[in-house]
Amino acid sequence: MLREHFIRKVFHELMSGLREVHIHKLLHLDIKPGNIYLREDESPILLDFGAARQTLTMEAKRFQPMYTPGFAAPELYGKHNELGPWTDIYSLGATLYACMAGMPPQEANQREKDDRMGDAIARLRSSYTNGLVDLVEWCLRLVPAERPQSVFRLQKELREQTNALGEQAAQAVPAALPSAPSAPARPAAS
DSSP states (O other): OOOHHHHHHHHHHHHHHHHHHHHTTBOOOOOOGGGEEEOTTSOEEEOOOTTTTOBSSGGGGGOOOOOOTTTSOGGGGSSSOOOOHHHHHHHHHHHHHHHHHSSOOOOHHHHTTSOOHHHHHHHGGGTSOHHHHHHHHHHTOSSGGGSOSOHHHHHHHHHHHHHHHHHHHHHTSOOOOOOOOOOOOOOOOO
């Protein structure tokens, strides 16, 4: 299980890189823990753009994407579903979930038949803040329109939560410790 502070830091930086990918009209389409490399300074690099041939244009409809079960959005399982940033956002949420739970989420095509992720996500609340768990749940919604529609929006929410947590932590710092009792007075030397 990874510390929440570490998860928030790494995923905020990862989202900055993914935003650049989307700005250039590309989708990664295979975001998963195995495609994230952490440098010595713990900054992430998104790897393996083999599936990123998909562009956000009309050509997109002719491409049959590859995907990794558990990390693939439900729209990747169908031929005629529209793909967009929300598709990578599902995978980002699945990756967040895997980092928190220690295992990948239930596959999207199985979730459409018998969704067991509600209980699995609820179990994360004993180890992580509700805000971070809510963020994961938002990203993992099966209906694309119910997910964040841009990485910018998702990153903004993560940043606002992290800033609020920092403010709460600063307010929770205890007041200065009481001073040590003073030493007993010594009799004056004559």
